[in-house]
Amino acid sequence: MPNRLFRICLALVLSATLALPPVTTAAAPARIKDIVDMEGIRENQLVGYGLVVGLNGTGDSLNNSPFTKQSLQSMLERLGVNTQGENVRTANVAAVMVTANLPPFATQGSRMDVSVAALGDADSLQGGTLLVTPLLGADGEVYAIAQGPVLINGFKAQGDAATVISGVPTTGRISSxxxxxxxxxxxxxxQHSLRLSLRNPDLTTARRIALAVNDFIGVPTAVPENPSTVRLTLPRNFNGNIVDLLTDIEQLIVQTDQSAKIVIDENSGIIVMGKDVRVSSVAVAQSNLTVTIAENPQTVQPNPLSLGQTNVDPNTNLDVLQTDTALQVVPETVTLQQLVDGLNALGISPRDLIAILQAIKATGALQAEIEVL
Structure with a gap:
């Protein structure tokens, strides 16, 4: 009797345990400085056009790149060398585009890295030196001057019968x-007021940021304006300026949130799902059709002394293979792992899975946004 009572109690405990809802993963905590961009603290793109010299015969063909020839002649004229009317033949010069990101609050006289990319038909920028190149902003003003030896990202070796290329020898970088x-x-x-811009806009995350800041400061300081913006206002009794306020709050930890989303790259067949993706009960069937065509032409020789001609008769082998998958039920899931396990149980490829997910979304059974890259 005691053993029977023990077995009954054990069965009740196991039943209660199995009936417990599954444990879901909490939102990932992150510092405020890692999930927002602060107004006014940003880079600015610069671009310029210049010449790289000193190439070992791997530069632009001046006949095919007239802009390189014109730039070379203009540069020589500014240096006092008259080349008008002359037939310039050099393969040691390449026209390039120079790009850089001007760091925020960069001061005059400081240095930054630049990237160099060939504009013409140069084979390689190895061993080249960039001549003085003004870098312009979107307003047309010159913000920096670039010059120096170019370090390329690869190499090219060519012989009479073979060519080896590693990386991209027509792009490079100049450190500082x-x-x-x-x-x-x-x-x-x-500044007395500043906006924080969320890198992944979300209403819940914006409100949590505002609550964390207000709790830390003790007075209403942050207000969520929309899913991507939280406005900060410097309190009157705050001992410091807006920089001190940003320094104090950027280390605060916030539980981030995000909408359910599935990102699909159809070119590579990559599928990435967020943890909040949910699917209602749905039945799925999938069928593959494989067609194989093999050409085996046969040569037919004429009979001896028949004065006939040799003919080639076509011979095509056509094979059609169709693989049908029975209708499978994907149960209503509560976790991403169960959704993946249910779809993998169908034994389908990632590319077929893309079509299935889009079809499930069309039926309204997929509670997630699908983004196709």
Whole structure:
């Protein structure tokens, strides 16, 4: 009797345990500085056109790249060398585009890295040196001057019968190759109000950021304006400026949230799902059709002394293989792992899975946004 009572109690405990709802993973905690961009603290793109010299015969063909020839002649004229009317033949020069990102609050006289990319038909920039190149902003003003030896990302070796290329020898980089000449005026410390821009816009995350800041400061300081913006206002009794406020709050931990989303790259067959993806009960069937065509032409020789001609008769082998998968039920899931396990149980490829997910979304059974890259 005691053993029977023990077995009954054990069965009740196991039943209660199995009936417990599954444990879901909490949102990932992150620092405020890792999930937002602060207004006024940003880079600015610069671009310029220049010449790389010193190439070992791997530069632009001047006949095929007239802009390289014109730039070379203009540069020589500015240096006092007259080449008008002359037939310039050199393969040691390449026209390039120079790009850089001007760091926020960069001061005049500091340096930054630049990237160099060939514009013409140059084979390689190995061993080249970039001549003085002004770098312009979107407003047309010159913000930096670039010059220096180019370090390329690969190499090219060519012989009479073979060519070996590693990486991209027509692009390169110059470390600390640009000297900043103009500053972008923005006084961050003088601001009394500032906006935080969420890198992944979400209403819940924006509200949590505002609550965390207000709890830390003790007075209403942050207000969520929309899913991507939280406005900060410097409190009157705060001992410091807006920089001190940003320094204090950027280390605060916030539980981030995100909408359910499935990202699909059809070209590579990659599928990435968020943890909040849910699917209602749905039945899925999938069928593969494989067609194989093999050409085996046969040569037919004429009979001896028949004066006939040799003919080639076509011979095509056609094979059709159709694999049918029975209708499978994917149960209503509560976790991403169960959804993946249910779809993998069908034994389908990632590309077929893309079509199935889109079909499930069309039926309304998939509670997630599908983004196709």
């Amino acid at each position: 190759g640009a000297l900043i000449e103009r500053e972008i005026e923005f006084s961050l410390g003088a």
